[in-house]
Structures are given as structure tokens and as C-alpha cells.
Amino acid sequence: MKATTRLPHIAKPESTAARYLARQRRQRGLIVLTALAVLASLLADVATGPGAYALPDVLKALVAPSEVSRVLQIVVWEIRLPVALMAIIVGASLAVAGAEMQTLLDNPLADPFTLGISSAASFGAALAIVLDFGLLPVAGTLLLTGNAFLLAMFASLAIWALSRLRGVSIQTMVLMGIAIMFFFNALLGILQYVASAESLQQLMFWSLGSLDKASWGKLGLAGLALLVTIPIFVRARSRLTALRLGDVQAKAMGIDVGRLRLRMLLCCALLSATAVAFVGTIGFIGLVGPHIARLLVGEDQRVFLPMSALTGALILSLTSILSKTLIPGILLPIGILTALIGLPFFVSLILRSRRELWR
């Protein structure tokens, strides 16, 4: 209503601007609803776990930690909350990276998984697990995380560097990503072949994706990557939307397409490398999150970007709850569930939608 009162000349309900403002209100309403769903899912995730604590007690532990037992305090603040928040941050990171990769590369299948970034990270993890070899001078769990991050960045930068070559089409960049995926999968295969049974099991567990190693420190770093990149995407929102009209039309609007693509790909690289390094390979979020967002609010980045982040966060948060509750007493690897649940959901969405996603 505020907008229509500021715009008396378009207050007529039939005017195109008034209809646009109504559409915008609907889009923003959907974003608020999804944000509330994320919040509800976060609370449900914190309330779920092997220790049977009542929801009111868990809520009390969150708002007034000093009023609950020390054990509950530790369970909520040191174990469950970091995991629940990690699900949200990683879900948002993967979905935003996927959304922008799809926009930048004009390809509906582009995401950190399909472009080989996850495969590179897996190889990095395998180097640490199987050979105890670190690319960074660190020890312990950081060895694995550091390797995964560095190799994921390397894979992203390889695609980025390729895009700097003159005359390279965006289709070539996508193919390069696929080639990178196969290359690192092959290297990973070699390590798996020579690995001991124990290493192989550890590697398998990592590559299925897991949130339960989350800590406040890792959470801070993953959150930082999101905090650094989101404002950059927000500033470029109009230019990113214009890219969907094709490179030439975007250039006609005065946009330096080459430079935009390079900068934004770098941000995608940072987001996906950080997410994958901390939680392992969780597929499908980068693909399904943006597609749901696109169906709900369209591709104007002013609404598409926040909606992608929220749908990604919601999917991973709900999956996190499911991973704890599906088989009581057993924590299922989250990467398996995202694929198992995401796939049929994704297919049904595409089939039900009257709008063609991407022809």
C-alpha cells in the first residue's frame, strides 16, 4: 500500500505498474514465508536428536541457557545448534552458488557438483585420508578441510581462468567443468584403489556429506564466505538479471559481460569451496534450490537471489532433521538423503509446472 500511496498516478488497480507492485508484494510475501519456514525448521532441527528433550526445554536452553541443566546447555549450544546452523549456511551457500552459476553460464545444470568442484574437494579429502598428505601446513581435521578447500578453489579457478581466454564460449566453460569432474573422479579412483579398508570407509563417509563435524569456528568461516559474497551479488543484481537476456543484449545495456562473469564466478568458487570443504559433497542443493526459487518468484535477482538462498537453506535443514529421525538412533549421511528426496521432488515439480523451466 505504501508504494501505491507514493504513486498516486498509478494507483488505479488496472494500471500495469500497480499490477507489477502487486506481483512484487506477492514475491516478497513468499520470501518472508520461506524465511519463517527456515526459522521453524532450524528450531525443529535443534529440538531433534538422540537425547529426548522436550521442545520447551530446548527453547529455554536457546533463550536462557543459564536456566537449564549443564548437559542440555552443551547438547543445544555445542552440538545441535552448530549442526542446525551449518545446514542453513551450507544450504544457502550451495543454492546461491548454483543459482549464480546457472545464470552466469546460461545452463540449468550448472552447480558446484556438476562442474567438478565437489569432485576436486573429494580428491583433496582423499589425499588427507589415504596418504595423510596436506597441501597446507596444518594437522588434524584441518588437513582434510584445507585440502578440500584448496582443490575446490583450484577447480573453480580453472573454469574461471578458462573463461578469460578470448573466444571461449560459455558452453565450453560448462564442458570444461564436466571434464574437471571426470579428471578428479579418476584421481579419486586411483586413491580409492590403493587405500586401506579403514581409509576407504572414512573417505566414503566424507564423500557422502555430513554436518555433524560442525563447530562454531567452521560455522564462522562458512558464514563469512556467505557474508562476503552476498553483498557483491546484491550489488550486481540488475546486471546479473540482464545476463539472462543473452550476452549481446546485456552488452547493449552497457554491461561489461566478461568482467561481470569473472568476478561473479570467483564469488561462486569461494562459496562452493567453503561449503564443500566443511561438510563434504552434498549434491543436488545447488541444482534444486534455484529451480524451486525460479518457479516461485522468477529470475529477477532482487527476489531470485534471496529465494534461492532460503530454499537451499530450507531443503538442507529439513534433510538434516530427516537424517536424524528416519531411522531412530542412526544418523544417516545427509548427502544420500538430499539426492534421494530431492530427485523425486524435483522431477514432480518440473512435471507439474506449466512453465517450462529452461528450453
Added chain:
Amino acid sequence: MTLTIDHLDCSLGKRQILHDVSGLRASPGEITALIGPNGSGKSTLLKAIAGIEAASGRIRLGERQLDALSLEQRSQCLYYLLQDTSTQAALSVFEAVLLARRTQVAEPAATALSAVERALTSLELDPLAERELVTLSGGQRQRVAIAQAIVRRPRLLMLDEPTSALDLHHQLQVLDYLRRLARREEIVIVLAIHDLNLAARFADHLWVVKEGRHIVSGMPEQVLTPERLRDIYAIEAHVEWPIDAPPRVIPLSALHRLGG
């Protein structure tokens, strides 16, 4: 604000497309049609003027030396509308036209919305404002693309084969609209076009390019002669300029037959 082009060279990769294109003039309030055979460099010429393709040479729009401006700076005063307006973007018509405005100027929302509304109304796009671009026909998309152009209020508007996807009714409608737009807003309009009948009828001035070179320019009556058409297109043609009817260019035969 006359557009003038001199000594323009442009290469795509190692292949030189435009060779010292000189002496082109286009006046405000007029439609200049750019004609020439396939592959003659029409699109490249328009893109070089827009700054989309790198080129060397002198391009001036009034006092402004366009060749010294960046792509972004040029886009403040000119707009290039490409031949293929198809898109898969999940954007509504209103969002797409608003986007064209937002990428050019930072202004209060109310001003931008009013500008978009005026552009949509002038192209009779009001009923389609909420439709998604992917659901539009070729002709409707072309009108949306023109709305995206005019909402930016360019002083120079270049259109690459704007009528190629349109039926006869919409061809006449769009060209008539562009002519009135040029007169009313005193802007320079240059359009690449294959249909010589439409060029003869709607253009005030013609530029002819062939093999990347400027061959001739002038009023349609001066340029569209059977002799020139033989040189440019290698065709035999009959040309009529009736006083009480639109000009007629009737191609009779190609000078070279496929298969000998």
C-alpha cells in the same frame, strides 16, 4: 545530433569484417536503413557503433565522440537491439522493461515505474505486462524489445532486422511506430533490413554495405535503382516510384543460379 562514421575497421578474431567504412551520416528525426547482402557486415557495423564489438575509427554522435567512450558510457545515449530477441528468462514483460531502465539510471522507483508504464502503453503491451517472456510470440517479444529500447530514451537507436520475425501487419505497424518515434523524439534510428520494399517505404536515407565496405548512401530513390541492385545483390530487379502509392522493388531473377 547527427551520427557520423569515418575510417571504421573491425575484426572478429583474425578476420577483418569492416574495411575503412567512411562517409556514413544519419540525421536525427530520420530513419536510416542499412542494407546489403548476407554477411556484408551490417550487424557488425551496428555492434561496432554500439561498442559491443571492438573497432577502430571515428564515430561521432553530435558533439560526442563515441569511439572514445566505454561500452557503459555509450549505452547512456544509444541502444542496440539485436535480431534474435528470444530468451528463456523467467521474467515478466514489466520486469524485463524495468530491467532495461534500471541498468541505465539510478532513480526513484516511482519515476522508473512511470517510464515503464508509458513505454508499455505506447507499444500496446499493457495486456501482456504480467506475461512471462517465454510465453510470448516472436512478434510480441519484438515489441517488448522495442519497449526495452525506448524506456532508455536513447538518442541513437539501432535495430538489427527488427521486422524479420513479424507478420505483414506487425512489420508495417512497427516501422510506422519507429518513424513516428524518430520524428517526435528527434532521435537517430538506424535499422538493418533485408526487405527493400520496406526500406524504400519507411527509410529517409539508405546506407549500403557489401563485403565490409561502404558502397553508397543516399535517398532511397537514388540508391534503389536496377543498376545498383545488380551491383549490390547480383539480381535483376524492377523498381517503381509511383506518386500515389508506396515504392515497389520487384526482384526478377538472380544473376547466378545455384548448380550452374
